[in-house]
């Protein structure tokens with residue numbers, strides 16, 4: 001089935017590490033969308049809190065198709081996404097949505113994101129906090145707000161992506177885009193993964209669109225943001241400039 005078809009096959013790829021409270025709620029919200037041909041692929045890195053078992057339970061209890069890719073150790077958000085996206089492509093997805101499990105990303109934006117993908121020439125659609133109409137929850141910690149703003153300025157200054165939310169983790173992809181940018185060879189692991197994916201799109205002469213979303217602070221569980229992740233994010237834009245991607 002091609003992505004131009006009436007009912008594209010949509011796979012929502014959700015990386016999880018210690019998200020046992022959040023995952024069932026997320027799957028419930030995705031179910032409530034009542035979108036045709038929408039399924040969920042959970043990529044769990046052996047979460048010590050048993051998220052993998054919760055995900056397995058959802059494969060039989062949920063009202064929408066749920067499958068699980070179990071990996072043995074915590075290997076970073078980027079590695080989890082690459083593995084999940086490749087699996088989704090192998091299984092015939094026309095559109096791949098990537099989103100966090102922690103309910104930060106509003107499920108109700110997915111129909112708008114998919115519609116934009118279908119009705120425009122955009123190669124990928126970002127759920128964006130920084131376009132008009134977008135927002136960040138008031139209770140998102142001030143240091144995260146500052147870091148996010150700074151990261152956007154930094155990344156755009158170096159890579160000239162010309163997107164308002166360069167580190168966004170909520171995206172709807174055409175399967176064809178993911179093949180064109182060769183997702184299997186994406187090396188960045190932490191949040192820099194988001195930046196490298198955007199950079200590949202731009203360097204292949206493709207277009208990124210943004211639709212406004214409100215980003216919520218998670219209620220359960222904790223962020224996996226670490227100093228190592230931040231250092232990688234600082235280094236990656238310079239590495240990408242030297243990489244020759246898209247040439």
Ligand SMILES: Nc1nc2c(ncn2[C@@H]2O[C@H](COP(=O)(O)OP(=O)(O)O[C@H]3O[C@H](CO)[C@@H](O)[C@H](O)[C@@H]3O)[C@@H](O)[C@H]2O)c(=O)[nH]1
Nearest residue numbers: 015016017045075076077080100101167169191223224225
């Ligand atoms: N499988 C797996 N999942 C992981 C790992 N690290 C994080 N995750 C999962 O990836 C999602 C995002 O991780 P968080 O740690 O909650 O991210 P965040 O700090 O809220 O950051 C979010 O916003 C950033 C921009 O502000 C984004 O850049 C980032 O990708 C993410 O969307 C969650 O579902 C989390 O369980 C890992 O090593 N392995």
